[in-house]
Amino acid sequence: MSLITKQNRISVKPFATLPPLLEIPAISPPTPSVSVSDVSSRWGAETAPGVDLAEGCLLTKAVKYTHRIVSWVDCACSGDSRLIEELIDELGICHLAEFKIDKPCNLSFLESYIHTSLNDFAFIAVTASSSTLEGLISLLQDDNNMRQQKIDDYGDVYSRSPDVFSSPYIRDPMLELVALHPHHFLPLGSALTIYDPASCTLKNYFAAEDNCLRESPKAHSPRLPPFRHTGLRHPLGYPNVFLIALNAEIKFRRYFRRTQQSSPLPDDVVALMRRTMDLVDLIYWIPVPKKGSPGEEIVAERMGLEVGDTDDIQERYWSWITARHREDRQETRAFRNMDxxxxxxxxxxxxxxxxxxxxxxxxxxxxxxxxxxxxxxxxxxxxxxxxxx
Structure with a gap:
């Protein structure tokens, strides 16, 4: 946006103020003279509580002022973060903390073009690596089996076991970039540059002829390997792999709903996408008392069902527990708004x-x-x- 000064010269709004970063000093613009419009300056780099810009891009490891924050779970469409936050709390996938959209475990820095490719165009997605996915799926299957046994025996829905969150698959997960549209993500002449902080070296990856990201466009060259978060945060602030999987599953589900792709992805990539969707199904799963179990009688009594009127209790339980959760959320919000x-x-x-x-x-x-x-x-x-x- 151009501005006209009192001297009839063209000017622009003040440049951004930049904080210090690593060994780089801060840059503060000079105080504008009275002849320049008083458009206020802004911070040039995005900031978020508990997330240091110096940790760099989650994927490329490069440190830049132009990085952008990605929220793995967001409320961009509804605009009401409370409903999303309450749902995440109900799913029990954030350990020992009430979930908030702006908590560090939901935030990561990405390079600007990677952020746009992920959030705006869905050219790419980030999910857990194959080995991490298998470990997470096994963890949740065991935990869900325990919760199923509890509701069958006692009619109660138990929260997730704390042991789930002590697993290395959650504390230090390996992640993987899935290029859903690799040639849109990296058109001719474009490369994904990965920085290695240990050796201070760079390596480029391209959209290869087999629709993978490789060190050259040829299908025989090495593929982009899995990666992990390397920033220094409080352990509870590490990017939450379950939230990352929720973000990826939306992109994968929409990808599979599209018409037949002209350039299909490799089988192992499709398998990774399917396993991510399997993991998310386990995250959303709600235990329902089995027919004939002691828990079925207890739940039927709580639901106010008559004796012998439990033929479809498994189906009716979903609606009942959802309504209960909704009422609980409304009462909680009312309490929070009281003085x-x-x-x-x-x-x-x-x-x-x-x-x-x-x-x-x-x-x-x-x-x-x-x-x-x-x-x-x-x-x-x-x-x-x-x-x-």
Whole structure:
């Protein structure tokens, strides 16, 4: 955007302010004179809490001011991050922490053209390597079997075992770049340059004739190998391999829905994509009590089903548990939006009924009568509906 100064000269907005990076000093633009429009400057490099630009691109390992942050799970379409965050919490794939879109485990730096190729065009995807996928699938199968046994025995849905998150497949996963459209990603004359920090050397990879990324366009040259995150972060801030897989699965699912590709991908690449989709199916899986199990009777009672009316409980359970989760999320959001006094009144009422010390102070919180609010469930629901989140 061009600007006109008071001296009738063409100018532009102030250049970006750049922070120091490794051994590189900061660059701050001079204070604009009074004759220049006061367009405010901006940071030239993207920043994110807990993610250092100095760790470089997740894939190429190069360090640049022009890198961009990728959110592996995002809310770009809905604009409401809460629903995504609550769903990730329900899936139980982030250890010991309430998930937020802007948490480091969901963020990585990528070179600008790689970011665009991944997010905007879906030329590429990042997933776990074949060996890591097999390890993750085995982990979740065992964990899901344990959760299935619990619901069959006790009718309860248990969260994931903490042992899952101690696995090296999660703590230090090997990742792999899948070029869904390699010749669109790297057209003629383009190369993917990988930096090796240990040897300070560069290696180029090209879209080869067999639709792989190789050191030359010929099918016999070495392929782009798997890679891992190398930045220095708190262990809970490492890129979460489950979130990366969720991102990749969307791209793979859409790829397979397309018409027959003119240049099919190699069989091993397709197999990697299919196994990623298998992993994500295990992530989304919800245990349902088996027919005839003790858990089926317990769940049927909780659902309010009559004796003998459990023929389709497996199908009805999905709708019931989904509705329960939705209600829980609504109540949680209402509680989060209360001020401290409202929270105190709410918790006091839940534990011991309405308290005269707190209850009538704010009529917007709910009823001011001392009648019991919890004689039955309908009264609880009515009181919750009166809360203004």
């Amino acid at each position: 401290p006094e409202q929270r105190k009144a709410y918790v006091t009422a839940l534990i011991a009924g309405p308290d005269a010390d707190y209850w009538p102070y704010n009529e917007s919180l709910g009823p001011t009568s001392t009648a019991s609010l919890y004689s039955d469930k309908s009264n609880v629901d009515a009181w919750m509906n009166d809360i203004n989140p």
